[in-house]
Amino acid sequence: SQKIEQNSEALNIQEGKTATLTCNYTNYSPAYLQWYRQDPGRGPVFLLLIRENEKEKRKERLKVTFDTTLKQSLFHITASQPADSATYLCALIYGNNRLAFGKGNQVVVIP
Amino acid sequence: DGGITQSPKYLFRKEGQNVTLSCEQNLNHDAMYWYRQDPGQGLRLIYYSQIVNDFQKGDIAEGYSVSREKKESFPLTVTSAQKNPTAFYLCASSRVGAEGQPQHFGDGTRLSIL
Numbered sequence: 001s002q003k004i005e006q007n008s009e010a011l012n013i014q015e016g017k018t019a020t021l022t023c024n025y026t027n028y029s030p031a032y033l034q035w036y037r038q039d040p041g042r043g044p045v046f047l048l049l050i051r052e053n054e055k056e057k058r059k060e061r062l063k064v065t066f067d068t069t070l071k072q073s074l075f076h077i078t079a080s081q082p083a084d085s086a087t088y089l090c091a092l093i094y095g096n097n098r099l100a101f102g103k104g105n106q107v108v109v110i111p
Numbered sequence: 112d113g114g115i116t117q118s119p120k121y122l123f124r125k126e127g128q129n130v131t132l133s134c135e136q137n138l139n140h141d142a143m144y145w146y147r148q149d150p151g152q153g154l155r156l157i158y159y160s161q162i163v164n165d166f167q168k169g170d171i172a173e174g175y176s177v178s179r180e181k182k183e184s185f186p187l188t189v190t191s192a193q194k195n196p197t198a199f200y201l202c203a204s205s206r207v208g209a210e211g212q213p214q215h216f217g218d219g220t221r222l223s224i225l
Contacts, residue, residue: 004153032211043115043201043216044154051211089153096161097142097205097212098169101153 002027006090006102014110019077021105023090026071028100030092033066033073038087038104047088048075080109113138117202117217124189124196125225132187132220134202143185144203144214147171154201160185161207189222197224 005024013019023033031052036044050057050066050073057064063076077084090102115136124130136143142161146154156169160179174193179185185204189196199221203214 008151034211034213041219041221043117043203043218044214046213046215049211049213093211096159096167097207097210097214098144098156098159099154099214101146101155103151103153 002100004028004090004092004100004102006088006105008103008105010106010108012108012110013080015080015082017080019080019084019107019109021075021088021090021107023073023075023102024071025092028071028092028094029068030094032093033064034091034093034099035062035064035073035075036089036091036101038089044089077107080107082109082111085109115202115204115215115217117200117220119220120218122220122222123225124222127191129188129190130222132189132200132202132222134185134187134217135183136185136202136204136215137183138204138215139182140204140215141182141207142205142212143179144205145169145175145177145185145187146201146203148199148201148219157187157200196222198222 038044065074087104089104091099118133144159145157158177160166176188203216205212205214
């Protein structure tokens with residue numbers, strides 16, 4: 001069956017350090033992968049898109065990698081700040097721009 | 112400001128009642144989507160529409176219905192046939208054409224059963 005797996009345990013990290021989140025998928029062959037941020041009681045907000053032929057994408061303090069051989073994407077927040085505390089969702093695109101989401105991984109940045 | 116407006120923010124339903132969740136967008140997007148989010152679960156697609164007067168079932172359409180009479184609006188009706196309707200419902204929109212278009216989300220409606 002198709003699965004998108006993100007770590008269910010919250011990531012607690014000291015301010016200023018780099019947070020790294022993992023998204024693993026099985027039985028998908030996505031040409032695109034997206035990352036979203038979700039705050040409690042709010043809708044997700046789009047952060048980054050990476051294509052299958054791109055190894056890495058950066059936006060300010062965010063970096064995403066996409067390894068189609070390992071079927072894995074890594075999401076990095078460098079120089080993390082308390083305002084980065086949120087849940088981060090991995091999403092695969094599977095036709096007609098439909099998204100399949102992982103369950104999300106919570107990040108808590110400790111001042 | 113352009114965006115997606117969902118209303119109401121909280122909604123309560125009695126057993127056996129249908130309820131309709133509103134979703135309006137002013138982003139001029141052709142595609143609109145409805146998702147359901149349960150605690151500890153990923154978002155699951157209920158219905159989506161890529162053009163006015165056309166829509167398709169997603170992964171969990173049973174017990175739900177939609178309409179798309181206007182580009183800006185995509186209301187979702189949770190019918191009495193949906194046996195476990197308590198959830199956080201999210202509406203989204205996107206451009207169509209190139210794959211990989213980001214989806215823009217509203218701030219959701221939380222539905223509870225009385």
